[in-house]
Amino acid sequence: MRRTGKIISMALLATAAVACAPSTAGGGPSAAATAKALPGPSLDADADLVALVAAAKKEGSVLVYDSSGDIEEVAKAFTAKYGIAMEGVKSDTPQTAEKMTREHAADNVTIDAAMYEDGGVLVGQLAPQGVTQTWIPGDLKDQIPAENQNPLLALSKATVFGYNTRLSPGGCPVKNVWDLTDPEWSGKLVMQDPLGKPTVLSFFTQLDAYGNQKLEQAFQAKYGKPLKTEEKSAALEWIKRLSLNKPVLTGSDEDISAAVGAPAATDKKIGFMSISKFRNNEDKGYHQAACEGMTPFVGFSYPKYAAIAAKSRHPNAAKLFVHFIMSEEGVKHEIGEGGISGNSTVKPLVTPPGLSDWQGQLFHTDPKGLLGDLRNRQAMSDFWRVNRS
Missing domain, CATH: 3.40.190.10 (Periplasmic binding protein-like II)
Incomplete structure (x- = not known):
């Protein structure tokens, strides 16, 4: 493999x-x-x-x-x-x-x-x-x-939120990206450590540059009230809450896929992983699908x-x-x-299953922001590290 x-x-x-x-x-x-x-x-x-x-x-x-x-x-x-x-x-x-x-x-x-x-x-x-x-x-x-x-x-390519279809036959148990910041999902999100994964760091910086409005709307839809934050943006608030909610950090998407979709899995977890790992459904008999319908995005390209x-x-x-x-x-x-x-x-x-609309379901990296990703990378790394500690 x-x-x-x-x-x-x-x-x-x-x-x-x-x-x-x-x-x-x-x-x-x-x-x-x-x-x-x-x-x-x-x-x-x-x-x-x-x-x-x-x-x-x-x-x-x-x-x-x-x-x-x-x-x-x-x-x-x-x-x-x-x-x-x-x-x-x-x-x-x-x-x-x-x-x-x-x-x-x-x-x-x-x-x-x-x-x-x-x-x-x-x-x-x-x-x-x-x-x-x-x-x-x-x-x-x-x-x-x-x-x-x-x-x-x-x-x-894309990284998406995925779940175990055997443990959740009715669909993804997470409907909104802000759900992942709630106590119910503390320690149940499995993802690569952003400090070792440039694409995830770039996703964070791009989200801060271009995704704040959608995150604010998603917050309003979930909680029925506007987001209030001391951070400079909705993206930073979401990233902070995500890091504080004790996600399980790994060094590979293969480990994420195993934690979420392996046949022996008994605990419902959400994985933030590359779509390439959905090949494990066929190769290893895993039970995985992307969180179709998740607000405001299923993942990022x-x-x-x-x-x-x-x-x-x-x-x-x-x-x-x-x-x-x-x-x-x-x-x-x-x-x-x-x-x-x-x-x-x-x-x-x-x-992969659950990702039927590439254009509409994903947050897309804007190539005009690539230099900004590099310039803001260390600041974003520090922000994650401080809130994670």
Whole structure:
């Protein structure tokens, strides 16, 4: 079974804190407004796929890092199609970014391309520092919406609130995200530790930037009165209450899935986990579904970007990988359990039970707020840590 490790590199976060000092506000829009412009993407307007394949074969191999073990399946398919040895390595995004930065500085590059879930580090550090570059295949450009081109969005995945369908046959026992802050659910939410999971931290900062109105409305719907808080926003109040309600923190989505949906489970728990873990229903006989109808969202979507190492030793093979992952043939291995390709012509293959409306049920990461995510990460980490202690 493919598993994704979740150990964060504190050294990289420290670098991020120095490069982009965090503010105490949760503002994504204001941070984005002052963002330094990204280097423009490289576009082969007259790209010849046949010529690219031939050049890639001369280079002989390509090494790609990804936070998901799904990259191993992509590598097998790539090699089978083109006869070029591709190695796909599962590595946490912070560790990948740190390794690529060090290799770039030492002029000793081994990683040719990478798939990044941490858009903040990509747009705030790696691309502006010249460590990575964005390449868009000319023959696919018209299939990739403009907002997905820089950085290049390969696909979107999701993390959702899920429950055990055997223990709760009538549906998810949680109807509102504020329910998870009530004493009834103390110690019964299982989630990854945000301090070791950049996508969860980004969800928190994005929620503070763009989700306050919906959270206030959800509070009003649940309690019948307006939210009153001493915090600067409804998002911060929800995050604080969530942390104070003693969620069980893990280092992997696999552990969350086991705690919630395993056949032997006897205690009703809610898991905040990647939709990729719904494969356990078939693979392990788990009983899991997303909390359909949960107010104001069932979970959040997050982007995964494709980038090429600027000093790649196999630049044509790296470009060919990007072309492959932007096609249905390549990306299907990453969105097999649910997800949306950055190529508008590639339709979703499946969605996990309970997530029937990707657009309407999820809180969506706004790419305009990626730099704000990076700038506010340390402040959000400190906020979580203080309230958790």
